[in-house]
Amino acid sequence: MQAIDAVAQILKTEGVENLFCFPANTLIDACAKVGIRPIMARTERTLINMADGFSRISNGDRLGVACVQSGPGSENAFGGLAQAFSDSVPILMLPGGVARRSHGIPTHFEAVPNYGGITKWVAQVNFPDRIPAMMRRAFSLLRTGHPAPVMLEIPTDVASEDIDDGFNYKPPEKIKPAGNPSDITASVKALLAAESPILHAGQGVLYADGTDELIEFAELVGVPVMTTMAGKSVFPENHPLSLGASGHTGTGMVKHFLGKADLVFGLGCSLSQSVMSTPIPDGKVLIHNSIDELDINKDYAADYAIIGDAKIVLGQLIDEAKKQLGGDGRDSDAVAEEVKTVKEQWLAEWMPKLTSDETPINPYRVVWDLNQAVDRTQTIVTHDSGNPRDQTLPFYEAITPHGYIGWGKSTQLGYGLGLIMGAKMAAPEKLAVNIMGDAAFGMAGMDFETAARERIPILTIMFNNSALGGYEKHMPVATERFRTKFLSGDYAKVAEGLGGYSEKVENPADIIPAIQRAQKETEAGKPALLEIITREETDFSLGI
Template sequence: MKGVDVVAHILKEEKVDYLFCFPANKLIDSAAKVGIRPIMTRAERTLVNMADGFSRISNGNQIGVAVVQSGPGSENAFAGVAQAFADSIPILMLPGGVSRRSGDIPTHFSSVKNYAHVTKWVAQANFADRLPNMLRRAYSLLRSGHPAPVMIEIPTDVGEEEVSDYVYTPPKPIKSIADPVNVRDAVDSLLMAKKPILFIGQGSLFAEASPSLIRLAEMLQIPVMTTMGGKGAFPENHPLSVGASGLTGSGVVKHFLSKADLILGIGSSMSKNTFAPQVPSSVPIIHNTASETDINKDCVATVALLGDARLVTDQLIDEIASRIGVDGRTENANLLKEIAEVKADWLSEWMPRLTSNEIPINPYRVVWDLQKAIDRTNAIVTHDSGNPRDQMVPFYETLIPNGYIGWGKSTQLGYSLGLMMGAKLAAPDRLAINVMGDAAFGMSGLDLETAVREKIPILTIVLNNSALGGYEKHMPVATEHYGTKFLTGDYTKIAEGLGAYSQRVEKPENIIPSIQQACEIMEQEQRPALIEFITCEDAVFSYGH
C-alpha cells in the first residue's frame, strides 16, 4: 500500500466524509477510492475556509481536512490557515511537498518553514511508514488543548512509497477539570460579588457548554455577555442575556461590563485585540480557558480555572449548589428589569436605522428583517469582514449554539462564503446564510460556482453599496481625487451566470419576501441563492469599546 493510500484509509477510520481540495495531489484520488467525497473549490483559500466552517459547526467533533498541491497550492492556502489560526479553529492540512531529494532547493516552497507560526504543529512526513504515528499525533493535538490548525506536509515520493503494514488507533479527546481548590476560591468570590458578569467565549461552543452555562447563570442570577466568537453560546433572548460585543456590540454589554465588580470568563482567551470586548483592568477576573498560555497573558487572573469549559462550569455549579442549594438564588427581579430597560433604551436609539424605509436600503434594515424572515432556531448565519460584521454582531439576535459564526480576529474579506459552505455540509438540515459586502464578494465570489456544482444550498446576501464602506478615512486624498474606495458590479448577473438563483432588491419592503422566496427555491432545487440588496453606506456603529 502506498503512503497516500495509508493516509486515505486512516482518514476513513477517522470518519472523514469530505476532502476539501484542489489538485494536483494523489491523496485526492486515494481518498475517493475509499469513499471520501472530494470537494474541489475554485481557490485554495476557499477550501481552507470550508474546512474551518465544517470544524466549527461540528464543535471539533469532526475535523475539516484540506488537501492542496505542493508549491502554489500551499502558497495560496496560507491566508485561510492564518485566519483559522487567529480564530483558534482545528483543521487538518495535508499539503503535498517536493520530493525529499530536492527539498533543500531555496526556490521550493517549504510548508514546514512557512507555516510554523500559523499552526499548532507542522511537520514533514519524511518516511511513509511514519504516517500513521504522525496522523495519530495530529488528531490528538486537534482534539485536545488549545484548538488550532495542524499540518503534515507529504512529499510526492513519500506519498508513493510502499508501506507493508500499519496499525492505527484514533486518539480520544483529552479534557480536564480545574483545580478543586481554585473552584472553591472562584465560588467564594462569585457569592461575595455585588455586580458580577458572566463573560462567555468561543471555547464554550467547542465544549458544548451552553446548557450548563444557562444553569450557572440562573443559579447566580448574573448578567451574561458573549464575545464575538462566543456569540450564540448563550441564547440572546434569555432574560439574563446582555448580548455580544467586540469592536461593535450591544449597548447592554457596555452598560453592565463597565459597572462589573467581578468578571467570570468561561471558554475565553481574554485576549486584548481590536475585535475583543474591552475588559476593565481594575476588575478581578476568574478566568477559565483550555490553554495555559492564555492565563495571565493580557489580563490578570485573580483565580485561574484551567480546563474544559463545560466540565469547569459543572464544577462551579456543584460547588455553588453545595453552598446555597441546587435551586440557587431566587429570581432577581430588579436585575431582570434593569437588563430589559437598558436593552429597550439602546434599541430605541437604533430603531430609525433598523426599521428605515430609505432608498437605497439601509443595511441595518436588512439585518433587522433577516431575523424576521427565517427560523433562527434552525439556521446558521455569519457576517463577512468590515461593515457587515460591525452591523450584525450587535443586532442579529442569536437563539441557539452555532446559530451564528462570529469569526474575525483576523479580518480577511470574502471569508464567509467558504465558511458557510463548510458549515452547511456539517449541518445539512439547517439553513445557512452568509452576509457579505460587495468588496468581500469580489474576493471570493466565483466560488459560488462550487456551491452550485457540489449542490450546497446556501444563501449569500450581498450588501451592495458600491464602495469600501468607511475607507475614505484611511485614504481621504485617494478617494477625493481618484475615487479609490468606489466599486462597480452587478452581482445578481454574476450569480446567475454561475448557476445560482439570484435576485436584486432595491426596496426595503421586499427584503423579507425575497429572503423567504430564495429559501424556498434553495429547498426545492438544492442549489445556492444570492440576493443583492442595493444599500446605502451607513458608517454609524454601536461600538463595544
C-alpha cells in the same frame, strides 16, 4: 499499498466524510477510492475556509480536512490557515511537498519552515512507515487542548512509496481536563461575594458543548451573560439574562453591564486584547477559565484562574455554587428586569435605522428583517469582514448554539463565503446564510460557483453600497482625487452566471419576501444570492 492510500484509509477510519481540495494531489483520488468525497473549490483559501466552517459547526468532533498541491497550492492556502489559527479552529491540512532530494534547494516552497507560526504542529512525513504515528499525533493534537490547525506535508516521493498493508492505527480519544477543585472553590466564593458580576463567555464554551451548563450556572447564581464575537450563540440571546455579544461593535446591554461590573468571569475564552474584542475596563476582579494555560495572564492579570474544559468546569462551578448557596439559587428577577430595561432603551435608540424605509436600503433594516424572515432555531448566520460584521453582530439575535458564527481576530475579506459553505455541509438541514459586502464578494465571489457545482445550497445576502465603507478615513486624498474607495458591479448577474438563483433588491418592503423566495430555492438544492442595494451607513453600536 502506497503510503498515500494508507493516509486515505486512516482518514476513513477517523470518520472523515469530505476532503476539501484543489489539485493536483494524489490524496484526492486515494480518498475517492475509499468513499471520501472530494470538494473542490476555486481557490485554496476558500477550501480552507470551508474546512474551517465544517469543524466549527461540529465542535471539532467532525474535523475539516484539506489538501492542496505542493508549491503554489501551499503558498495560496496560507491566508486561510492564518485565519483559522487566529480564530482557534482545528483543521487537518495535508499538502503535497517536493521530493525529499529536492529539499533545501531554492526556489522550492517547503511548508514546515513557513507554516510554523500559524499551526499547532507542522511536520514533514519523511518516511512511509511513520504515517500511522504521525497521523495519530495529528488527530490527538486536533482533539486535545487549545484548538488550532495541524499540518503534515507529504512529499511526492513518500506518497508513492509502499507501506505494510497491516499497519496498525487506532483513533486517539479526546482528552478533557477538569479544573483544580481549590480554584473552583475560590472562584465561586469570589463570584458570590461580588455586587455586580458578569459572565463573559467565549468560543471555548461552544467547542465544549457547554450551553446547557452555562444557562444553568447563570440562572443558579443570577448573573447576566455577555459573549465574545466568537462565542456569540453559546447563550440564547432571548434569555432574560442575556446581554448579547460584543466585539468592535456590541449591544447596549454589554456596554452598560460591563461598565458597572465589579467582577468579570471569563469562561472558555482567551481574553485577548484586539481591535475586534471589547476591552475589559480597569478595576475589575477577573476570573479566567481557559483550556490553554498560555491564555492566562496574557493580556489581563487574572485574580483567579481555572484551566480546564469549559463544560466540565461549568459542571464543577454548578456543584460548588449549590454547595456555597445551600442548594437554593439566587433570585435573578431584579437583574433580568434591568437587562430588559436597558435592552428596550438601546433598541429604541436604533429602531429608526432598523425599520428604516429609506432608499438606498439601510443595512440595519436588512439585519432586522432577517430576524423576522427566518426560523432562527433552524438557521446559521455568519458575517463577513468590515461593515457587515459591525452591523450584524449586535442586532442579529442568535438563540441556538452555532446559530451564528462569529469570527474576526484576523479580518480577511471574503472569508464568510467559504465558512458558510462548510457550515452547511456540517449541518445540511439548516438554512445557512452569509452576509457580505461587495468588497468581500470581489475577494471570494467566484467560489459561489463552488456552491452551485458541489450542490451546497447556501443563501448569500450581499450589501452592495458600491464602496469600501469607511475607507476614505484611511485614504482621503486617494478617494477625493481618484475615487479609490468606490466599487462597481452587477452581482446578481454574476451569481446567475455562476449557476445560482439571484435577485436584486432595492425596496425595503421587498427584503423579507426576497429572503423567503431565496430560502425556497435553497431548499430545492440551489444556492441563492440576494444583492441588496444599500446606503453607506456610518453609525455603529460600538462595544466600548
